[in-house]
Amino acid sequence: MVKQITANQVLDCKGLACPMPIVRTKKAMDALKPGEVIEMQATDKGSLADIQGWAINTGHHYIGTLYEGEILKHFIRKASTDEEKEDHPYARTIDNQSVIGMLEAKAKLLILDVREPVEFAFIHIPGAVSIPLGDLDSRMNELVPDEEIYVICRTGKRSNYACRLLSEKGYRVTNVIPGMSQWNGPTEQTGQYPI
Amino acid sequence: MTTILEHGQPIKMPAEAVARAIINQLPLFILDVRNSSDYDNWKIEGIRVESVNIPYFDLLEGVDSALPLLPTDNRRVLVVCAKEGSSQFVAEQLVALGLSNIYFLQGGMKAWSEHLEPVRIGALESGGELYQFVRLGKGCLSYMLISGGEAAVVDPLRMTDVFEEFAKQRGVQIKHTLDTHLHADHISGGRRLAENNGANYWLPSKDAEDVTFHYHPLDEGNQITVGNTRIAIQPIYSPGHTIGSTSIIIDGKYLLSGDILFVESIGRPDLAGNASDWADHLRTTLYDKYRALSDELIVLPAHFGKTTELGEGGKVSARLGDLYATNPGLNMGNEDAFRLAVTTNLPSQPHAYQEIRKVNMGFIQPSAEEQREMEIGPNRCAIHD
Numbered sequence: 001m002v003k004q005i006t007a008n009q010v011l012d013c014k015g016l017a018c019p020m021p022i023v024r025t026k027k028a029m030d031a032l033k034p035g036e037v038i039e040m041q042a043t044d045k046g047s048l049a050d051i052q053g054w055a056i057n058t059g060h061h062y063i064g065t066l067y068e069g070e071i072l073k074h075f076i077r078k079a080s081t082d083e084e085k086e087d088h089p090y091a092r093t094i095d096n097q098s099v100i101g102m103l104e105a106k107a108k109l110l111i112l113d114v115r116e117p118v119e120f121a122f123i124h125i126p127g128a129v130s131i132p133l134g135d136l137d138s139r140m141n142e143l144v145p146d147e148e149i150y151v152i153c154r155t156g157k158r159s160n161y162a163c164r165l166l167s168e169k170g171y172r173v174t175n176v177i178p179g180m181s182q183w184n185g186p187t188e189q190t191g192q193y194p195i
Numbered sequence: 196m197t198t199i200l201e202h203g204q205p206i207k208m209p210a211e212a213v214a215r216a217i218i219n220q221l222p223l224f225i226l227d228v229r230n231s232s233d234y235d236n237w238k239i240e241g242i243r244v245e246s247v248n249i250p251y252f253d254l255l256e257g258v259d260s261a262l263p264l265l266p267t268d269n270r271r272v273l274v275v276c277a278k279e280g281s282s283q284f285v286a287e288q289l290v291a292l293g294l295s296n297i298y299f300l301q302g303g304m305k306a307w308s309e310h311l312e313p314v315r316i317g318a319l320e321s322g323g324e325l326y327q328f329v330r331l332g333k334g335c336l337s338y339m340l341i342s343g344g345e346a347a348v349v350d351p352l353r354m355t356d357v358f359e360e361f362a363k364q365r366g367v368q369i370k371h372t373l374d375t376h377l378h379a380d381h382i383s384g385g386r387r388l389a390e391n392n393g394a395n396y397w398l399p400s401k402d403a404e405d406v407t408f409h410y411h412p413l414d415e416g417n418q419i420t421v422g423n424t425r426i427a428i429q430p431i432y433s434p435g436h437t438i439g440s441t442s443i444i445i446d447g448k449y450l451l452s453g454d455i456l457f458v459e460s461i462g463r464p465d466l467a468g469n470a471s472d473w474a475d476h477l478r479t480t481l482y483d484k485y486r487a488l489s490d491e492l493i494v495l496p497a498h499f500g501k502t503t504e505l506g507e508g509g510k511v512s513a514r515l516g517d518l519y520a521t522n523p524g525l526n527m528g529n530e531d532a533f534r535l536a537v538t539t540n541l542p543s544q545p546h547a548y549q550e551i552r553k554v555n556m557g558f559i560q561p562s563a564e565e566q567r568e569m570e571i572g573p574n575r576c577a578i579h580d
Binding site for chain 1: 230231232233250251252253255276277278280281284568
């Protein structure tokens with residue numbers, strides 16, 4: 001069964017004309033915590049190019065858009081300033097290409113994706129396990145302690161944090177850098193969430 | 196009635212006023228607040244138009260960052276967006292900062308794309324008149340020939356009410372509508388205009404093989420007359436842009452060249468099929484068939500590419516003999532050079548051109564809003580940008 005993906009906030013901008021969808025999204029985003037995801041629903045087709053342009057210029061992460069009839073559902077993740085700090089880098093890293101190489105050699109890898117469920121739904125590595133960073137503490141027991149875990153996020157920052165957390169608890173982990181933002185290996189989407 | 200002029204409000208400028216400013220070469224500064232890809236693809240242009248692009252979503256924190264880019268002289272500043280809302284939003288903030296001479300485009304680029312400016316081309320023998328309708332926003336040109344209480348419209352655009360209103364004002368009845376070819380850049384108003392007015396719709400039969408509707412074949416030898424004074428519309432088969440492309444000579448004086456020959460360029464042969472198949476047809480039409488016509492014919496094309504092609508009063512026309520001297524498309528040397536020029540390095544195709552062809556063939560019937568959306572952007576029917 002496909003799990004229903006929920007954003008931290010759903011913002012209804014249906015029926016609103018430009019510039020209101022973006023004006024309201026900006027306002028709502030200001031109130032969100034860094035890393036949280038908003039789902040903005042609009043009927044103005046122009047909102048697609050505008051939300052993408054706005055996200056790029058503000059540093060927020062445009063995750064993707066779902067189409068449901070006339071409704072466009074845009075998912076955006078608020079920029080996280082904490083993530084940008086690269087203090088305490090976790091020592092064991094592997095680059096995207098090496099992981100792709102192992103996957104091509106049919107190696108059976110345990111890939112842990114610590115991005116938000118919506119980000120995961122839009123694009124992820126086939127077979128990857130999804131546990132968002134925020135749930136990692138409580139769901140750590142779902143992971144097998146002896147197996148090597150390759151941890152990935154969008155840019156390598158959240159996964160760095162996850163690696164340090166897991167390694168303190170005795171897990172064997174490697175951080176995949178730079179992560180999904182540069183990933184050109186195989187991907188898939190969760191059933192009902194095609195882009 | 197007393198009008199109270201509200202202090203500190205930006206002024207709504209209709210597309211018509213923008214058109215007049217461009218045609219009369221008045222200075223205009225445009226702040227285009229659409230996203231950059233839309234701006235790069237298509238914008239308002241004119242000889243004395245200067246424009247900058249700052250997306251409205253970069254001005255949500257305030258418009259201060261736009262100020263250094265605005266003119267310091269007393270030029271009018273027109274804020275432009277896709278539909279109107281965002282330009283008004285930005286214009287109001289500029290006015291709130293104390294700026295004057297701030298306007299926003301009524302109806303946005305959507306209205307701009309649909310505005311038609313009628314320009315009189317000239318009188319015809321025995322009392323008729325010929326008008327050109329300039330669609331500045333997209334570079335399309337339609338024509339209306341009036342004679343003896345009747346009218347024929349050539350390459351009519353989707354905005355059929357404009358032609359109907361124009362005919363009504365002059366007390367003439369639209370009897371014929373003609374398309375010089377199956378258009379790929381815009382949705383033809385030919386069929387609807389004919390249906391609404393009980394007129395005949397003419398289309399070249401070689402471009403109409405798959406169409407789903409009744410039409411009269413606009414083929415060489417089938418002469419059409421308008422009005423009692425028998426103004427002759429003489430079709431000339433001139434393939435190249437499409438296989439059926441047909442030019443028409445009106446009154447032995449005007450050559451309506453469709454998308455075969457423009458003032459500063461020539462038609463591209465790739466929108467309806469295979470460019471290399473039709474390159475030779477295009478060359479034969481331009482270098483042999485047109486060459487044999489009188490140099491004195493006034494060429495009236497179905498498009499223009501740049502605002503430099505707009506002449507007096509906004510009209511787009513040129514003497515055929517002059518074009519043989521100045522138009523690069525008519526001076527391409529041997530057949531190989533010509534073939535290379537019309538099949539390689541062509542500009543990108545018009546927006547949604549395949550869907551537009553389907554609409555013009557009667558296969559699909561999109562809503563008015565969808566048709567508007569399909570036509571967004573420049574016409575791109577010439578081999579030069």
